[in-house]
Structures are given as C-alpha cells and as structure tokens.
Amino acid sequence: MTERVGFGKRFGASMIDGIVGSIGGMILGAVFGGLLGGAVAAEAGAASGEAGAAEVAGALGGVFGAFAGAIVGIAFAGVIIAVWEACTGAAIGKMALGIKIKSADGSPASFGKRLVRSLFKYNAQVLGVLTVLTGIEALESVGNIGMFVMAIGCLLVLGGEKQALHDKLAGTAVYPKDATSAVDQIQENLEG
Numbered sequence: 001m002t003e004r005v006g007f008g009k010r011f012g013a014s015m016i017d018g019i020v021g022s023i024g025g026m027i028l029g030a031v032f033g034g035l036l037g038g039a040v041a042a043e044a045g046a047a048s049g050e051a052g053a054a055e056v057a058g059a060l061g062g063v064f065g066a067f068a069g070a071i072v073g074i075a076f077a078g079v080i081i082a083v084w085e086a087c088t089g090a091a092i093g094k095m096a097l098g099i100k101i102k103s104a105d106g107s108p109a110s111f112g113k114r115l116v117r118s119l120f121k122y123n124a125q126v127l128g129v130l131t132v133l134t135g136i137e138a139l140e141s142v143g144n145i146g147m148f149v150m151a152i153g154c155l156l157v158l159g160g161e162k163q164a165l166h167d168k169l170a171g172t173a174v175y176p177k178d179a180t181s182a183v184d185q186i187q188e189n190l191e192g
Contacts, residue, residue: 002106004162005099005174010154013093017081020092025077026070033069038062072132078125086111086118090177100177104163109172117170121150 041061045053085091089101089109101117103109109117119126127143130136153165163173 002175005176006162007157009097009099010157010164010174013091013097013099016093016096017091021077021081022074025073025075027073029069029071029073029076030066031069033072034062034066037065037068040065075125075128075132078122079129082118082122082125085121086115089114094174094177098177099174101172102175104167104171104173106173106175113170113172117166117172120146120166120169121164123147123150 038058038061041064042054042058044061045055045057048057081091085094085101090099094100101109101114103113124143124147127139127146131140131143150164150166156168157164161168161173167173
C-alpha cells in the first residue's frame with residue numbers, strides 16, 4: 001500500500017488554505033461589505049434630511065461594513081475551501097503540495113466520503129456561516145466546540161495510521177496525488 005501523508009505536508013496544506021482563504025475572504029468581504037454598508041448608511045442619512053448627513057453616514061457605514069464584511073468573508077472563504085475539497089479531493093494547499101484525499105484503503109474517495117470529511121473538518125466555518133444566515137447564536141458555540149475537538153483530532157495524524165479524527169470519521173486518508181493503489185490501476189486498465 002502507498003504511504004499515507006503525515007503531519008508536515010498536511011499542516012503545510014492547511015496553512016496555505018488558511019492564508020489564501022483569509023486574504024481572499026477579507027478582501028472580497030471588505031469590498032462587498034463596504035459597498036453595502038456605505039449604500040445603506042447613505043440612504044439612511046439622506047432620509048434624515050440634514051445637510052451632509054448622507055455623505056457622513058455613507059462613509060461611516062462603508063468603514064463599518066468593510067470591517068464586518070472582512071470578518072464574514074473569512075468564514076465564507078472557509079466554506080468555499082470545504083466545498084472545493086469535498087468536490088475535488090484537494091483544495092489549493094493540497095494541490096500545491098501534491099497530495100489528495102482518498103479512501104482509507106488508498107482507492108479514490110467518493111464524493112460522499114469527501115463531503116462528510118469536509119463537514120467534520122470545517123464544522124466551525126460551516127456553522128459560522130449558518131449563524132450569520134440564521135441568527136441562531138448557539139450554532140457558533142457548537143462550531144467553536146467542534147473546532148476545538150477537530151484541532152485536537154488533527155494530532156492523530158502523528159500516529160501510525162496517519163489519519164486525523166475527520167479522516168477516521170469519514171473513512172479517508174491523505175496520500176500523495178500521484179500515488180495509485182491497486183484499485184486505481186485496475187480502473188485505469190479497464191478504462192484504457
């Protein structure tokens with residue numbers, strides 16, 4: 001069986017995903033939040049009828065909207081990365097480091113397995129977005145607890161099986177992208 005990927009590359013991939021997702025989410029969130037906050041506040045200021053109120057309110061609304069948007073943008077970026085990883089088996093970090101999510105036995109992982117893995121791994125981001133969309137604050141608390149459990153669960157990668165808690169729960173593991181198992185080779189022979 002092909003050797004599974006250990007902690008180092010997986011941590012590196014997570015760092016790349018985190019940096020790219022945070023920067024991208026902050027920029028897009030700040031732009032959209034600033035535009036929306038500025039427009040809403042300007043309308044409210046204009047409705048007051050005071051001279052210059054629309055401009056002042058628009059500027060303040062834009063600043064506060066950009067700040068709030070940047071924070072929300074990071075959570076949305078996390079969900080995008082989770083969906084990307086579920087759909088392809090590798091988000092930008094794993095792609096950059098040449099690793100991919102597969103079934104625990106090294107065969108290609110189904111979308112269902114990758115989705116379950118992503119929902120466990122990125123539970124805080126998913127529940128954070130649901131908190132924003134629904135206003136149910138308890139979801140954020142559950143997400144924070146889940147994030148702590150998954151962070152501790154990542155240390156399981158240091159064990160002999162090289163599977164984090166989210167891998168064990170989903171029946172997956174991370175392998176080098178170019179690694180092919182016997183199942184992969186049989187599928188390629190049947191298709192070719």
